[in-house]
Structures are given as C-alpha cells and as structure tokens.
Amino acid sequence: MVIIQYSKYLDSLSKLGIEGAHPGGINLTKAIFKRENISRNSHILDIGCGTGQTAAYLARKYGAKVTGIDIHPTMVARAERRMQKHRLPVKIIQASAEKIPLPDNHFDFIISESVLSFVNKPRALKEIFRLLKNRGRFIAIEQTINQRLKEKEEHEIKQFYGFDSLTMKKDWVALLKQAGFEHIRIQKNTSIHSVPDLHYSNDMEPELYEIMEKHFDILSRYEEKLGYRIYSCTK
Ligand SMILES: C[S@@+](CC[C@H](N)C(=O)[O-])C[C@H]1O[C@@H](n2cnc3c(N)ncnc32)[C@H](O)[C@@H]1O
Known part of the structure; x- marks a missing residue:
C-alpha cells in the first residue's frame, strides 16, 4: 500500500471544505471559460478538482461531459x-495528476486550478x-513567482504548502513547450478578485486556525x- 503524505496546508483545506481554493476564485474561472468554445459535446477534465466547484459549474452551465480527479480522499468525497x-x-x-487512469486523446479541455505546484510538473504535463485530443486546450491558473527567492524563503514556502x-x-513556458504544447498564452488577472470563503466553526481543531493564519x-x-498567471495552450 502506498502511503501519501499531504502537507498540513492541503489537509487543512480539505477539512475546512473551502468551496474553491484558487486565486481569482470561481469568478475568474467563469470569465476564462466564457472565452473558450465549450459545448454539450465537450469532454473536460479538471485535475486536482478539490471540492468540485469548477467541475460542477462546467457541467451545469454548459452541459459538458466533465470528469474531476483529485489525490486527496476528503476532497474526492466532498466532490x-x-x-x-x-x-x-x-x-x-x-x-494523482502524475498518473491518470484515463485513455489517450480523450479530452477537449483540461484544466488545473492551483494544482501543478504540488506535483512533479514534467510528469503531470x-x-x-x-x-488531450489533438488541438485540445489546456488551461491553468497556477502559482508563479515574480522573482527568484532566497534559499531560506523558498524552503519556507515549499515546506509549508508541500510544493514540488x-x-x-519563463519556467512555465519552458515546461509547457517541453511537454509539446503550442500557442502558449500567459495572462495576468488584474480585475477579478476573490475572498476565500472560509467556514470556521466553533468545534474546529485549533491547528486548522494556526495553519490558515500561517497561510495568510x-x-x-x-x-x-x-503571484499567479493564467496559462492557456493547445496540443
Ligand atoms: C489549492 S487546492 C485547489 C483545488 C481546486 N482546483 C480549486 O480550485 O478549488 C489543490 C488541490 O490539488 C490536489 N492535489 C495535490 N496534489 C495532487 C496530485 N498529485 N494529484 C491530484 N491532485 C492533487 C489537492 O488535493 C487539492 O484538492
């Protein structure tokens, strides 16, 4: 049996049941998909779907055929x-995003919203x-550092979040190209802001407060x- 160690941050996210856990929130997701050509016939995969907020939105709004995968059992149960x-x-x-038990050339769209930082990126990409089908689209909202960090700073962040x-x-672009993607477009969101919808309850474990305090x-x-950027590209 393989025992997977989740960072305390990811464990806390799953326990808190935060609806959506990516920067820009569901409103950014909605704005991004409005520009894509989605129909009832579209097959969409949400990688690291968390509680399933985006997957549910895409199924409801577009009637698309949506699949969500996530590694964390509590997230899977919530979704x-x-x-x-x-x-x-x-x-x-x-x-796991690094080994997905689904067939080749199947999806028109694959999305990852604040997920790839937690995984081995070349393997997941x-x-x-x-x-993806040929000409299928990959869309990602992913953490992106604006400048190199000091070793100590990098260690603190990687350790806390469990980032790979x-x-x-420029590293993202190189990784996407290396995986074979074309027409890579990068955007910075400056207009849509989200406030995380945290549901603190009276009987919550004190450690969860501490972890969220540390996050903020x-x-x-x-x-x-x-920071983060929106990456979109085509197979
Ligand atoms: C910050 S949350 C984002 C969740 C969701 N995409 C959202 O926007 O609400 C990161 C998610 O990635 C999942 N995750 C982490 N490592 C993963 C892996 N190797 N494979 C699949 N999912 C993973 C976590 O369980 C968690 O649900």
Whole structure:
C-alpha cells in the first residue's frame, strides 16, 4: 500500500471544505471559460478538482461531459457529495495528476486550478498532453513567482504548502513547450478578485486556525514575490 503524505496546508483545506481554493476564485474561472468554445459535446477534465466547484459549474452551465480527479480522499468525497446533491453527472476519480487512469486523446479541455505546484510538473504535463485530443486546450491558473527567492524563503514556502518547486513565468513556458504544447498564452488577472470563503466553526481543531493564519502570513510577507498567471495552450 502506498502511503501519501499531504502537507498540513492541503489537509487543512480539505477539512475546512473551502468551496474553491484558487486565486481569482470561481469568478475568474467563469470569465476564462466564457472565452473558450465549450459545448454539450465537450469532454473536460479538471485535475486536482478539490471540492468540485469548477467541475460542477462546467457541467451545469454548459452541459459538458466533465470528469474531476483529485489525490486527496476528503476532497474526492466532498466532490462526490456535491455532484450527488446537485444531481450532476460528473465523474470523480481519486488519482494523482502524475498518473491518470484515463485513455489517450480523450479530452477537449483540461484544466488545473492551483494544482501543478504540488506535483512533479514534467510528469503531470506529460499526462495532460497524452489525455488531450489533438488541438485540445489546456488551461491553468497556477502559482508563479515574480522573482527568484532566497534559499531560506523558498524552503519556507515549499515546506509549508508541500510544493514540488517554485516556478517563474519563463519556467512555465519552458515546461509547457517541453511537454509539446503550442500557442502558449500567459495572462495576468488584474480585475477579478476573490475572498476565500472560509467556514470556521466553533468545534474546529485549533491547528486548522494556526495553519490558515500561517497561510495568510506567508501571503502578506511575500506579496511582491508570489503571484499567479493564467496559462492557456493547445496540443
Ligand atoms: C489549492 S487546492 C485547489 C483545488 C481546486 N482546483 C480549486 O480550485 O478549488 C489543490 C488541490 O490539488 C490536489 N492535489 C495535490 N496534489 C495532487 C496530485 N498529485 N494529484 C491530484 N491532485 C492533487 C489537492 O488535493 C487539492 O484538492
């Protein structure tokens, strides 16, 4: 049996049941997909779907055939519950982005929203490329550092979030090209802002507060250095 170690941050996210956990929130997701050519016939994969907020939105809004995968069992359970509650035919699978048990050339769109920093990027991008149909689109909202960090700073951030690596814009472009993607477009979101919808309850474990406090502390201390971009590209 393989035992997976999640960072305390990821574990806390799953316990808090935060609806959406990517910068820009669901409103940024909506704005991004408005520009894409999605129909009822589109097959869409949401990698690291978390509680399934985006997957549910895409199924409801476009009637698309949506699949979500996530590695964390609590996230998977929450996403499954959401689809059952809203009677949405979204398939949820527990799997790693680095090895996805789905067939080649199957999806018209694959999305990852604040996920790839947690994984081995070359491996995950190879999987994403394999799963996309020719001319399929990959869209990602991903953490992007604005400048190189000192070793100590990088260690603190990687350790806390359980990030595999910290990536600058040019590194992302190199990784996407290396995986075979074309027509790479990078955007900075300046207009849509989201406030995380945290649901603190009275009987919450004190450690969860501490972890979220640390998260907000890191965000404010590294405000200038930590950012994110929207990447879109084609197979
Ligand atoms: C910051 S959350 C974002 C969740 C969701 N995309 C959203 O925007 O709300 C990161 C998600 O990535 C998932 N994750 C982390 N490592 C993963 C991996 N190797 N394979 C699949 N999912 C992973 C976590 O379980 C978590 O649900």
